[in-house]
Amino acid sequence: MYGLIAEGHFDAAHFLADYHGKCENLHGHRWRVEVTVESQELGQEGTERSMVADFGRFKRSVAAVCDEFDHRLLVEQGTLKPTTVQALESEGFALEVLPFRTTAENLAHEIFCRLEAKGLPVVQVEVDETPANRAFFRR
């Protein structure tokens, strides 16, 4: 098996509804993202001959997905009143409303799916909320 690993990161704010602790309040993280791709075979021709994927293409794809969350308020759909969402947007704040609770586990899964949709042979996405808090999604 061959593999590559690329790292990305994004800074964002979030809160965990129903948490019953300090994380229910709005706070921020610098999320670190580590993506692993694997393949039994290497490319046969062209730019990606003898590669799992071009490091450049791989890194840019990871960065592009991280950018979709960067400097945004990540909001689980339905956890803020529509009038609050409208008020924040009318102030010019960028929100990313997501159909899941914004845990590191769910973010790892979402990033996995977005990278897979770009055609990368992803096998694992690790998401660190802090150097001590790490989650991953693996398939």
Ligand SMILES: Nc1nc2c(c(=O)[nH]1)N=C([C@H](O)[C@H](O)COP(=O)(O)OP(=O)(O)OP(=O)(O)O)CN2
């Ligand atoms: N399994 C998970 N547990 C928690 C998640 C998560 O995504 N998955 N997220 C949070 C919060 O987002 C929180 O920001 C991080 O939790 P916590 O470790 O409690 O906070 P600190 O890093 O500030 O830790 P201190 O030890 O208080 O400094 C909670 N749980």
Ligand SMILES: [Zn+2]
């Ligand atoms: Zn948090």
